[in-house]
Amino acid sequence: MKKVFLNLLKQPITNSYLSKINKKTIKKEFFYNLSVTYDNKTHLVSLSKPVNPKMQFTDKYAHRASQSITMLKSFKKISKNLKKRFKPKKTLEIGSNDGVFLKNFRKKEIIAVEPCLNLARITKKKGYLTYPEFWTKKLSKKIFKKHNGLDLIYAANTICHIPNLREVFDAISISLDKNGVFVFEDPYIGAVLKMNSYDQFYDEHVHLFSLLSMSKLLKDSNLRIFDIDLLDTHGGSIRFYVCKNISKFTVKKKVKLFKKREIKQGLNKFKTYKKFSLRVKKSKKELLSLLKKIKLKGKKVISYGASYKSATIFNYCNIGTELIEYATDTTKNKQGKFTPGKHIPIRSPNGEIEDNVDYAFLGAWNFVKEIKKKEKNFLKRGGKFICHVPNIKLIGL
Numbered sequence: 001m002k003k004v005f006l007n008l009l010k011q012p013i014t015n016s017y018l019s020k021i022n023k024k025t026i027k028k029e030f031f032y033n034l035s036v037t038y039d040n041k042t043h044l045v046s047l048s049k050p051v052n053p054k055m056q057f058t059d060k061y062a063h064r065a066s067q068s069i070t071m072l073k074s075f076k077k078i079s080k081n082l083k084k085r086f087k088p089k090k091t092l093e094i095g096s097n098d099g100v101f102l103k104n105f106r107k108k109e110i111i112a113v114e115p116c117l118n119l120a121r122i123t124k125k126k127g128y129l130t131y132p133e134f135w136t137k138k139l140s141k142k143i144f145k146k147h148n149g150l151d152l153i154y155a156a157n158t159i160c161h162i163p164n165l166r167e168v169f170d171a172i173s174i175s176l177d178k179n180g181v182f183v184f185e186d187p188y189i190g191a192v193l194k195m196n197s198y199d200q201f202y203d204e205h206v207h208l209f210s211l212l213s214m215s216k217l218l219k220d221s222n223l224r225i226f227d228i229d230l231l232d233t234h235g236g237s238i239r240f241y242v243c244k245n246i247s248k249f250t251v252k253k254k255v256k257l258f259k260k261r262e263i264k265q266g267l268n269k270f271k272t273y274k275k276f277s278l279r280v281k282k283s284k285k286e287l288l289s290l291l292k293k294i295k296l297k298g299k300k301v302i303s304y305g306a307s308y309k310s311a312t313i314f315n316y317c318n319i320g321t322e323l324i325e326y327a328t329d330t331t332k333n334k335q336g337k338f339t340p341g342k343h344i345p346i347r348s349p350n351g352e353i354e355d356n357v358d359y360a361f362l363g364a365w366n367f368v369k370e371i372k373k374k375e376k377n378f379l380k381r382g383g384k385f386i387c388h389v390p391n392i393k394l395i396g397l
């Protein structure tokens with residue numbers, strides 16, 4: 001049974017940056033109520049009512065995975081490791097974005113699946129076989145017919161976006177070779193609870209996974225987990241190594257130990273999630289109080305990164321231009337637009353943070369190491385970052 005534990009109020013679609021602010025665009029903006037549930041049968045944490053994926057993954061999709069050095073490095077490392085460990089001859093990526101993972105493979109060795117047409121066009125142009133579609137059983141059958149069984153299927157920050165997980169995993173079962181592996185990574189619910197990073201909940205993150213939930217869900221599609229990794233990416237992610245029930249892989253000891261760790265953290269109990277929701281409320285109160293205090297002193301505050309995650313914070317905490325003057329973002333097609341819901345203007349960073357800025361809210365807190373390196377001058381002249389995880393705090397030199 002699913003039970004709501006968190007209510008993040010009215011939220012827009014995070015990827016719907018507004019080009020103009022006027023009566024018409026404001027009236028047209030879509031909002032939904034973002035509440036989060038825990039299912040005591042599967043241990044899965046999901047949004048109560050997912051938004052229609054056709055409204056989210058359009059030909060205007062803004063996020064470009066290759067724009068962060070951290071992610072470029074991460075994809076390079078994982079592709080090298082996967083090639084060494086599994087020696088795949090035929091690989092497929094679900095949710096290939098702008099090709100940041102694909103580029104580590106030879107063109108004839110990899111197939112891309114990407115429903116956002118603007119992104120699919122990018123990888124097609126680069127010469128990768130790209131299916132501009134959602135990952136479904138129908139597509140998987142088509143791919144199996146054409147290419148036979150796949151040795152490796154990979155997905156990063158994609159599977160948690162898909163409402164119907166049964167369809168995803170059944171589709172994997174169809175085109176995966178008997179001894180093929182399915183490797184996927186997504187933000188980890190254990191890290192969200194630990195870091196109080198409630199901004200991991202937004203329309204695209206339909207679910208947040210644990211080992212406990214994933215072990216149960218994969219069973220229905222005759223799949224099983226044989227290994228896992230915990231990652232730093234996106235503020236704490238989990239990577240699952242999955243195979244068919246009948247395959248040769250033996251389960252690593254680490255998997256059993258990790259399950260015990262999750263039980264100790266209470267990931268199988270509703271009350272753990274309920275307690276988290278109280279910490280979220282406290283975080284909102286403290287962030288608003290800090291921003292108001294800084295503003296009263298006449299200081300200038302911006303947001304570093306107009307990330308999807310920050311949209312959850314700004315809309316939940318009701319933070320607009322009265323508290324945050326503008327946001328900077330390196331993503332070209334966010335620049336010149338306005339953040340969804342709260343309509344904070346987005347600028348190009350133009351090098352470093354401007355001299356007259358006193359505080360920068362870390363909208364992209366998951367890249368804090370990369371950002372601190374880039375913004376040494378800001379810190380040297382006394383500038384401070386505002387960070388909301390794990391507690392509201394200021395980061396200086």
Ligand code: TMP
Nearest residue numbers: 068305306307308328329330331364367
């Ligand atoms: P993400 O957490 O969903 O990847 O979003 C991070 C956003 O932050 C993305 O739009 C790019 C932006 N960003 C910057 O503007 N400057 C930076 O230095 C980094 C690392 C990210």
